[in-house]
Amino acid sequence: MEKKIIQLLFICCIFHELIIVSSALQVGFYAKKCRAAESIVQQEVQRSFSTDRSITAALLRMYFHDCFVRGCDASILIDSKNTGNKQSEKDAGPNQSVRGYELIDRIKSRLESACPTTVSCADIIALATRDSVALAGGPMYNIPTGRRDGLVSNPAEVNLPGPSLTVQEALKFFTNKGFSLNDMVTLLGAHTVGITHCSLIQDRISRFDGSMDPNLFTRLSTTCAARNNDPSVFLDQSTSFIVDNEFYKQIRLKKGILKIDQELASDRSSSGIVNNFSINPKAFQQAFANALIKLGNTQVLEGRFGEIRKNCKAFNPQQKKRQLLPPRKSFRPKKPKNPPPRKGSKFSIPFLAP
Numbered sequence: 001m002e003k004k005i006i007q008l009l010f011i012c013c014i015f016h017e018l019i020i021v022s023s024a025l026q027v028g029f030y031a032k033k034c035r036a037a038e039s040i041v042q043q044e045v046q047r048s049f050s051t052d053r054s055i056t057a058a059l060l061r062m063y064f065h066d067c068f069v070r071g072c073d074a075s076i077l078i079d080s081k082n083t084g085n086k087q088s089e090k091d092a093g094p095n096q097s098v099r100g101y102e103l104i105d106r107i108k109s110r111l112e113s114a115c116p117t118t119v120s121c122a123d124i125i126a127l128a129t130r131d132s133v134a135l136a137g138g139p140m141y142n143i144p145t146g147r148r149d150g151l152v153s154n155p156a157e158v159n160l161p162g163p164s165l166t167v168q169e170a171l172k173f174f175t176n177k178g179f180s181l182n183d184m185v186t187l188l189g190a191h192t193v194g195i196t197h198c199s200l201i202q203d204r205i206s207r208f209d210g211s212m213d214p215n216l217f218t219r220l221s222t223t224c225a226a227r228n229n230d231p232s233v234f235l236d237q238s239t240s241f242i243v244d245n246e247f248y249k250q251i252r253l254k255k256g257i258l259k260i261d262q263e264l265a266s267d268r269s270s271s272g273i274v275n276n277f278s279i280n281p282k283a284f285q286q287a288f289a290n291a292l293i294k295l296g297n298t299q300v301l302e303g304r305f306g307e308i309r310k311n312c313k314a315f316n317p318q319q320k321k322r323q324l325l326p327p328r329k330s331f332r333p334k335k336p337k338n339p340p341p342r343k344g345s346k347f348s349i350p351f352l353a354p
Helices: 004-020 036-048 054-067 099-114 121-135 167-175 181-193 212-227 245-252 259-266 268-279 281-296
Strands: 196-197 231-236
Touching: 004 245, 036 054, 036 099, 036 121, 054 099, 054 121, 054 181, 054 281, 099 121, 099 196, 121 181, 167 181, 167 259, 167 268, 181 245, 181 259, 181 268, 181 281, 212 231, 245 259, 268 281
Parallel strands: none
Antiparallel strands: 196 231
């Protein structure tokens, strides 16, 4: 009897700790710890956006590529020279054209001056992505914070869906991370502000097979025949720097650039979602905000796990490291009753290039 009671107490303690960890993310996490945190992020993103509107695509891509490997822990930011094996996630093929690191470093520098060792690099990526999406005409949303930075960055663990997959092949990557078909179709809507390169669409323009609008096929064939260094192509040929539902309208007209994009409109499992988003911009905006929040909750480290890096490019030196939590499914943090109002390479999300 006594043994059973001890076992029960042990299980309760573990369960209690998991509850504490999984409830750590919350909107306004830094309100008391670092009151200026979110405004500093917003100011730097605004500054960057004012001179480079493509920063939205860059941050969306960074956000996706970070969260899809080991969860949202800023492991993508580590420089290879700062790891024991002299390699990091940055060295993996899909990540070699990720950009936006300088913006994250500027934000981190300001935050370290204002509130040393308080705001994680993982939260900076999430907040910067949120603010850049709003600046590009996308939804304004509150995102929970409280993530901590990871202690591992291994290029061998980078396994991301590619641009030439079928819908069902791509979906396996998403379901393995706890995402639904609707989530996948929504997140691929980030291609509304992305680009790709001709080398990645040769399967689409090598021969005309009727899956692409003839005029677009001719235009892309001419662009990609140019003898320069792998020309870039906007994934949204209409509103290339605006987060809107135009992407879905175009793929319904066979104007998808990537194979996976076009297949979203032709595959029976996803075509209904595409049709809905193409005629209902508000539905897309709300779904996109929800999907980005869900993405940010992927296998996060919280509480006493991980660390708060002083430099986003490097793990903290000579510090006792608490063992990482085993991989966990995403969770949805409780929404506050009255959330505080806010003022108003080659692939990207998963294949969008900035």
